[in-house]
Amino acid sequence: MxxxxxxxxxxxxxxxxxxxxxxxxxxxxxxxxxxxxxxxxxxxxxxxxxxxxxxxxxxxxxxxxxxxxxxxxxxxxxxxxxxxxxxxxxxxxxxxxxxxxxxxxxxxxxxxxxxxxxxxxxxxxxxxxxxxxxxxxxxxxxxxxxxxxxxxxxxxxxxxxxxxxxxxxxxxxxxxxxxxxxxxxxxxxxxxxxxxKLKETNRTLAEVKGQLIQREKMAAIGTLSAGLLHELNNPVNYSLMAINMAMTLPTVKTDAMLKESLVDAKEGMDRIQNIVSDLKTFAYQKPGEDSHRPFLLENAVRSATRLAGFDLKGIKVSVDLPQDTHVLGDEPAIIGVLINLLSNAAHAVHGAKREQPDIGVRVESLEKRLKVSVRDNGQGIATDVLSRVFEPFFTTREVGSGLGLGLSMSYSIIQRHGSTLEVHSEPGAWTEFTFDLART
Structure with a gap:
């Protein structure tokens, strides 16, 4: 009954x-x-x-x-x-x-x-x-x-x-x-x-306000970076041309120290050139449906790893990719998501003070999508906090270390790509964030 x-x-x-x-x-x-x-x-x-x-x-x-x-x-x-x-x-x-x-x-x-x-x-x-x-x-x-x-x-x-x-x-x-x-x-x-209804409206307004602040900030950074990157790229190219010309001189073949110095200089300039290229991709964001274009997820992962390099110092970062990583989406936005996840993972690993700090980025092939996971062996997330990590302005960091908008923005971006940013964690052991993208 x-x-x-x-x-x-x-x-x-x-x-x-x-x-x-x-x-x-x-x-x-x-x-x-x-x-x-x-x-x-x-x-x-x-x-x-x-x-x-x-x-x-x-x-x-x-x-x-x-x-x-x-x-x-x-x-x-x-x-x-x-x-x-x-x-x-x-x-x-x-x-x-x-x-x-x-x-x-x-x-x-x-x-x-x-x-x-x-x-x-x-x-x-x-x-x-x-x-x-x-x-x-x-x-x-x-x-x-x-x-x-x-x-x-x-x-x-x-x-x-x-x-x-x-x-x-x-x-x-x-x-x-x-x-x-x-x-x-x-x-x-x-x-x-x-x-x-008022609480829900206030929460929505707070989230929208936070996203607008973040977008305005990114737009300002993008506008400033566009000019700086252009000015920086020219001397980098000139320097690379000069190094390449110098390496063709007969003296270089007979002087091992000079050759080693030129090779080191060329590697350094190549690295600067890669960073400039990554920043160009990330800075020239154009939100909207038109920004969903085919791109190589492998390149996005590499760019995010380089751009988060300062936070990743002293941490082993392993990347596991399939042969074909062509996906459809907003490449600059996905790079931003990966930077945020890598930065948070690095913060957790440094806080845990592991003897062998490790962050693993793994991309797996599904039927029509690619699944991306970022896993660290850091402090993990407490059970009572786990359900709140995607809330706007919620952060476990010290005051002044962040607005608590990174994961909220990342969650919205992944939602825009027809997926869900999920988190799994074991307190004191590990944390893993996962999402997937449509394949082309």
Whole structure:
């Protein structure tokens, strides 16, 4: 059998009922005991007898009060509330039966109970009507079986009509209270939804703001780098031409030291030229659909490794590539993602102070995609932090060491490429980031 679903309103109303039922039960138990002062002045000859009645009723109500703290009490709060509400009415009716019947002053107590229930307790209209009907029935029975008899006692009929009036007023109050609770819940639910929407909007705005800041920064760097790289490339080319010409001179063949110096200079200039080429690729970013073009992932990995070279000092970086690494995407953006992953991996490895620090970049062929993984043997990521690493502005580094936007931006870039940047980690052992790209 399918379990019945509980609406948020019913769950909240159950909390109200339990809370108010507890408060009402303990208050009623105390009032029942305090009523002994009425017995003292009204029926002093029955003081002991009525004291026992009151103590017994108070203990019974207190027992229900204790049960309300259990799971059973919470589940059956409505029935238990009606039970303890009935106890004082039955006690009063019994006192009316034992004393003066329709002339008994305790008749007033029945009215007070009905008004209190209608105004305070969160019961339904039908429960309120049922409570009023019970009160009327026990009153009529008490008067009818009183030793003086009811007969055609006009006072009993008059009091019964007053009880009907009180029961009606109590039911009306109950109806308005129920309507007000419904309205209150609707407003609370609406406010809760609006708060969630506002939080989501603020989170989205914070993420967009962070991305805009990062893009503006990268655009400024790109504009500045374009001119610098152009100016830097010219002297590099001149220097390479001069070195190549110098290496053709006959003197170089006879002077080993000169030849070695020229070879070292040429290697250094080649390295500068590669860095300039990598920076050109990374600096001239053109976001948008048109930037998704075929490129060699191998070249992107090599460029990212060179550009992150400062962070990777002293770390063994192993690269495992398949033969064909042609993919479709935004090459500068993917280089940026790889730089960020390599930089974070280097930070983790340096923090762990491994004897053999290692970062592995592995590219595997899938059916129509290439899977890229960057794995380090650093500190790992704590379990409680793992789910937050892609949040904007979240960082575990020291203040001033980063904005916490790198992984968030990388996640968005990989999403734009139809994939998901995933992270797996074992605290204190390793961390691995993976994503995949479409093959051409």
């Amino acid at each position: 399918k379990a019945a679903t509980v609406s948020p309103y019913e769950e909240q109303l159950s909390d109200f009922r339990v809370t108010y039922s507890k408060a009402g039960a303990i208050t009623t138990a105390l009032l029942v005991l305090v009523g002994i002062s009425l017995d003292f002045f009204s029926y002093p000859d029955r003081l002991t007898e009525f004291l026992l009645f009151r103590i017994g009723t108070a203990l019974a109500i207190f027992l229900v009060f204790v049960v309300l703290y259990t799971n059973f009490g919470r589940t059956h709060v409505r029935a238990l509330t009606m039970i303890w509400l009935s106890m004082p009415q039955l006690m009063i009716a019994w006192m009316i039966y034992l004393t003066d019947g329709s002339d008994s002053i305790y008749f007033v107590g029945l009215h007070l109970a009905m008004y209190a229930v209608g105004i305070i307790l969160p019961i339904t209209v039908f429960e309120g009507i049922g409570f009023g009907a019970l009160t009327l029935v026990v009153y009529v029975i008490a008067c009818a079986y009183n030793e003086n008899g009811a007969g055609t006692d006009a006072k009993m009929y008059t009091n019964s009509i007053f009880i009907l009036f009180s029961a009606t007023a109590s039911a009306v109050c109950t109806w308005f209270n129920e309507k007000a609770r419904n309205r209150l819940f609707s407003l609370q639910h609406e406010v809760s939804l609006n708060n969630k």
